[in-house]
Amino acid sequence: MNKLIVSPSPHAHTAESVPKLMYGVMISLLPAFAVSVWFFGIGMLIVTTVSVVSCVLFEYLIQKHILKVQPTHLDGSAVLTGLLLAFCLPANIPFWMVMIGALAAIGIGKMTFGGLGNNIFNPALVGRVFLFISFPVAMTSYPVPGQWMKYTDAVTGATPLGIMKEGLGDQTAGQLMQEVPGYMNLFIGNMGGSAGEIAAVALLIGLLYMLYKKIITWHIPVTILGTVAAFTGILWLVNPEQNADPLFHLLTGGLMLGAIYMATDYVTSPMTKKAMVIYGVLIGVLTVIIRVFGAYPEGVQFAILIMNAFVPLLNKYFKPRRFGKEVQHG
């Protein structure tokens, strides 16, 4: 008779796996990718390819030769980091800068903490902020959309948030709104900005896909966007001269990408629904503070990284309600 396997229960497992989840997120990014290639052409393709290949390569090299562990570069997480990093860079950034960003993202943002599952900060954002601080000019020169065959030689122009930030001293918000692309263009992505952050509609389609596939829940994206809308709404009502309206804020900059893809990264986001809501609200608040009162036109990247640091604390204090904690009678 054959030997029998004896192991503890349960003796069944769902079809879910880490690669399946990672690839699910990548599929949800396809609309945004398509829109970005449409508006930024070959630059987007090059930046994305370099980013993904570098992330995978650096993960492999670090695991094999420095940490000396079994390389897990093909589990989908490095590819996803590469994609998300590419999505928050300008499409005209030189390829060697992309590689440095990938090294920072994977090497500093992920591997130093112990690899998959152990990092505190979102690796793609670590890479992005590293590049932002190291190459401020390159990281704030965005190509104008529509230049399909241009890469580093693309003509650059200001982003809507940049226009708003620069202009608010001299002009009113209302006047500046004439200078930025109209709402429809903002919605579909016909504006200057990072490769993947421009198309609100494409990103929202991605969000719906991930919700449908139960990859993420609505708590984080909805609270971030809701808080930003509410906070900027209040500011706009109080002083419409000096503040852009909430819809403008929702559609511009890296907010959509951040709310839907960066803040929802499994490893660096909270573990309970209550904690997720607080996390989302505070990211929204910090983003608006930096945008409106801070030195930078965009605040989402810093807001998320700051809140990443608070996640262990949020997890500690916001536990799920235990069954039977309060005796309830129906």
Add this chain to the structure above:
Amino acid sequence: MGLLTFSRGGVHPPENKISAGKKIEFAGFPEQVVIPVSQHLGAPSKVLVNRGDQVKTGQLIARSEGFISTNIHSSVTGKVLKVDKFPDASGYKKMAVQVQVEEDSWEEGIDTSDDLMTSIEGTAEEIRNKILAAGIVGLGGATFPSHVKLMTPKGKKAEYLLINGVECEPYLTADHALMMEKSEQLVVGIRILMKGLGVEKAIIGIENNKPDAIEVMTSATADEPGIQVQGLKVKYPQGGEKQLVQALLKREVPSGGLPIDVGVVVFNVGTAYASYLAVQKNRPLIERVVTVTGKSVSNPSNFLTRIGTPASFLIEKAGGLPDDTAKVINGGPMMGKAVAKIDIPIVKGSSGILLLRENEALRNPVLPCIRCTKCVGVCPMGLEPYLLMTQAEKGMWEALENNKVMDCIECGSCSYTCPSSRPLLDYIRLGKAEVGKIMRSRKAV
């Protein structure tokens, strides 16, 4: 009322109710039976027979020892071969009575006819005594002595009797078959339990993947004003008693407590049927329905089996052990125990024998926790399995106790769901064992 369900957590494993609709078939008599003296929670029973004794079917062969204990009866007629330690489903050797099987001859005073007896005689106390005498234990798998559960502790009041016809484990269909074929006896059994417990209201909970059972039980209880049938949505672990109480009555059993703390007592349908036989027919618990199933099994069946029959005997009757069998499980795929040998005896708590193929049996390689929160989302008890596993790995027993590890019902939803295939439940069980030890030593001080 529409379908109800419990409000937190739960998973949807594939149902695989291959043996559904199979009529209950008497398994027949093996050559020998091995009857363990502990088939229940609580103190093992005291053996009354010796090697060489002749025993009759239904004869008392081991007596209840202590408050939480019950009687054991011979399930066959024959000669006692040995009173010794034999391996059981746990893999350990436990004291048991081995009997060489001869032609069935029942003990005196037992009614072996099939006539339906609907009139219930006796006081509540007499009913409880008959249930103890018959060795009735919870047949849902927990095997808690039923007469103890019918005695409401001081200071508590029983309001509802809940009958568990859920059978949420995939593959198992024994309770389904019982409801389909013995609904009238079941209803009498439920009335007996109601009388023994002293309640006026009973609800039978049945999952919606058994619409025929819901229909049959509804018509069987049509003339019983105190007994109601409630359909439930299919979700595992709906059959867990805490989840059942919450789904049917919206009451949550407090942490560390029992259903009686919220005025409820839960019994499995099999226990209700056994209670009917015990009180109306003086029949002790000597047989039960066991589902033998699996994707490669040629004749998946619901066998009426005498206690002590080797599982291998049932597997032969179901068409033999398939060549691709890699795991044999005593119970269902979510909470059953994998066994090392197939000749282990069927005991009172054995609801099924499941034969799994290799691709179903092997575990996936373990990846790091990616903090996806799925385990937290599926836990029906509101726990955080990812955290409990890490704390158990690191021996943080105090933190485990504070994070309510003892509330875990070991349903396996967490391990089932984890995309990284982490052995969450293994470590939680380790944590429960250590914390349990610490808690007991604290009480002893």
